[in-house]
Structure formats: C-alpha cells, structure tokens
Amino acid sequence: MAAVMRQFLTYLRIECGLAANTLLAYEHDLKRLFEYAASRGVTSPGEIDALLLIEHGRWLHEQGLAGRSIGRHLSVMRVFCRFLTANGIVEEDPSELLESPRMWKRLPSVMHVKHVETLLASLDAGERLYLRDRALIELMYASGTRASEVCGIGEEDLFEDLRMVKVTGKGNHQRLVPVGVQAMRAIDDYRRELRPKLAREDRPTEALMLTRRGTAMDRIDVWNVVRKHSRQAGLKDVHPHTLRHSFATHLLAGGADLRVVQELLGHAKVTTTQIYTHVDHARLQSVIKKYHPRA
Incomplete structure (x- = not known):
C-alpha cells in the first residue's frame, strides 16, 4: 500500500502540479482509507473494490464527519482509483458506483465589525510581539488572505506606495490585493521597529512575518496568534x-x-464566493425575524 501511495503522490505532484498543502490532504485521506482497508483484511491496492469504498464512506459518516469532508474523501478515492486503473493495478475502476453525499451549504462563521475592533483593541502593547501580531491580524482582515498565504508573503511582495500586496494562493496562482491605510500603517510599524530585531543574520529569510526565533511563521503559528488574542478578547x-x-x-x-x-479571495469559481452572499442574507433574515411584528 505504502509504495503505491508514494507513486500516486509523486504523480499528483509532478504530473498534476498539486500544491504541497493539497498533497498533504490527499495523503491524510488515503491513510485513513488504507487503515480502514487493513481493518477489513485488505492489504493490497489490487484488492480494493466498490463495496470497500462504499463501506468506508459509511464509516466516515458514522465518525461524525461533515458532508463536505466526506465528499473530499470520496473525491480522493475516485482520483486514486483512476490511477490504479490507468496503471493496471485493478482491471475496473471500483469508484464508479460511488455517489457523493448531498453537499449541504455550511455557512462560514463571520465576525461582526465591532468584534473585529474588539479583537484588535485587546492586543497588549506591552507584549514583545505586539507589533507583529497587530500587523498580522490587520493584514489578514484587510486582505482576506488564508493563513498559508500570509505566511508566504515576503518583503518584496509589499508595494507600499500602491498599498498593495502580492499573494500566492492555491496552485501557486498569484494575485494583487489592495491593503487599507490602517493595515499598511501597522505593517510599516512592525517592519520598522520589530522585524529587524527578530531577523537573524545566521538564518536570513525574506518572509514578512517572523517568529520570536527569527524564522518564517507557518500556519500553526498564525493559528496560535489568532486563537490567543481572540480568547483574550472574550471571542469564541x-x-x-x-x-x-x-x-x-x-x-x-x-x-x-x-x-x-x-478576485480578491483568489477563488477559481464564483460559486465558491457566493456562499458569502448567503451569510449576509442570513443576517438580514435574523433582523427581520427579530424586529418585524409579523415575522
């Protein structure tokens, strides 16, 4: 199983050009499939059949995974099975009978504007990394960047005169995103007063956001910063x-x-962006329900 998975991931990386984060997701989902297969006595990719895949999908549902997550697992299984078929490991594609679960729309959680202000106001100016954390949160809210994207922003990606930042998103697609005055001011304060103190001569990096050790921040670092300050602000x-x-x-x-x-979010399809129109409609409906006398 492990050897075939390595071949498959190499195919995805070289032939399909998938990004590193996407490859990690594929590997994670395949490992879950292989673990389930092993529990059913299946130890060779050639033994994978439609019944095993269907049972695995049902097992994922029993584990409490959301429909979107199960849909992603099934998509990975389809691609993997096509790879097995193309390479003669199985004679017929066992994923042809798979049906995706109904992909209900789960509205993303959104902060009220005043909660964004509360989050920023909660930052303690006495903390050593205050300027970095403020610049990070301001930048993410001002540009809509993903955690992985903000980690990839380098010094050369900032265009201060234009108040723009170059962002490299999924599939290495690049976009220019305008940044507001307050966010750019916070970034400038960080770059001028703190970043030179964090940077290390023995480990130079062009990354904009640095850890206290002088290395480039990663997604976990960004997650921890946002979680820490949101908790301090009393936000859930x-x-x-x-x-x-x-x-x-x-x-x-x-x-x-x-x-x-x-365009600003870097979505390939406008249907992905449309979910945010539903969020606003949901807010309007809640207002009507609360204040209209016959709602």
Whole structure:
C-alpha cells in the first residue's frame, strides 16, 4: 500500500502540479482509507473494490464527519482509483458506483465589525510581539488572505506606495490585493521597529512575518496568534479563516461586486464566493425575524 501511495503522490505532484498543502490532504485521506482497508483484511491496492469504498464512506459518516469532508474523501478515492486503473493495478475502476453525499451549504462563521475592533483593541502593547501580531491580524482582515498565504508573503511582495500586496494562493496562482491605510500603517510599524530585531543574520529569510526565533511563521503559528488574542478578547470560535470570511462578507454587505470579491479571495469559481452572499442574507433574515411584528 505504502509504495503505491508514494507513486500516486509523486504523480499528483509532478504530473498534476498539486500544491504541497493539497498533497498533504490527499495523503491524510488515503491513510485513513488504507487503515480502514487493513481493518477489513485488505492489504493490497489490487484488492480494493466498490463495496470497500462504499463501506468506508459509511464509516466516515458514522465518525461524525461533515458532508463536505466526506465528499473530499470520496473525491480522493475516485482520483486514486483512476490511477490504479490507468496503471493496471485493478482491471475496473471500483469508484464508479460511488455517489457523493448531498453537499449541504455550511455557512462560514463571520465576525461582526465591532468584534473585529474588539479583537484588535485587546492586543497588549506591552507584549514583545505586539507589533507583529497587530500587523498580522490587520493584514489578514484587510486582505482576506488564508493563513498559508500570509505566511508566504515576503518583503518584496509589499508595494507600499500602491498599498498593495502580492499573494500566492492555491496552485501557486498569484494575485494583487489592495491593503487599507490602517493595515499598511501597522505593517510599516512592525517592519520598522520589530522585524529587524527578530531577523537573524545566521538564518536570513525574506518572509514578512517572523517568529520570536527569527524564522518564517507557518500556519500553526498564525493559528496560535489568532486563537490567543481572540480568547483574550472574550471571542469564541475565531480562527484565521474567520478573518477571511469576515473580510468577504463585510465587503459584500457594503455593496462590493461579487466578481471583485472573487478576485480578491483568489477563488477559481464564483460559486465558491457566493456562499458569502448567503451569510449576509442570513443576517438580514435574523433582523427581520427579530424586529418585524409579523415575522
């Protein structure tokens, strides 16, 4: 199993050009499939059949996975089975009978504008990394960047005169995103006063956001920063993607064009961006329900 998985991941990386994070997701899902297969006595990829895949999907549902997560697992299984068929490991594609679970839309969590202000106001100016944390949160809310994207922003990706930042997203697709005055001011304060103190001569890096050790921040570092300060602010269920969701929803609520927001978020399909219009509609419905006398 392990050897075939390595071949499959190499195929995805070289032939399909999938990004590192996507490859990690594929590997994670395949390992779960292989573990389930082993529990059913299946130890060779050639023994994988439709019944095993269907039972695995049912098992994922029993584990409490959301429909979207199960759908991703099934997509990985389909691609893997096509790979097995193309390489003669199985004669017929066992995934042909698979049906995706109904992909209900789960509305993303969004912060109210005043909660964003509360989060920023909760930062302690006396902390050593205050300037970095403020610049990080301001930038993510101002640009709608993913955690992995903000980690990939380098010094050379900032265009201060234009108030723009170059972001490299999924599939190494690049986009230019405008950054507001307050976020750019926070970034400038961080770059001028703190980043030179964090940077190390023996481990130089062009990354904009640095850890206290002088290395480039990763997604876990970003997650920990947002979680730490949101808890201090008394806010629940706030994570890096919440800032991205809030960025998009607040723009649309303010009248921004859907296609513009799609471009800013780096979405390949506008249907992905449309979920944020439903968030705003849900907010409006709650207002009507609360205040209309016959709601």
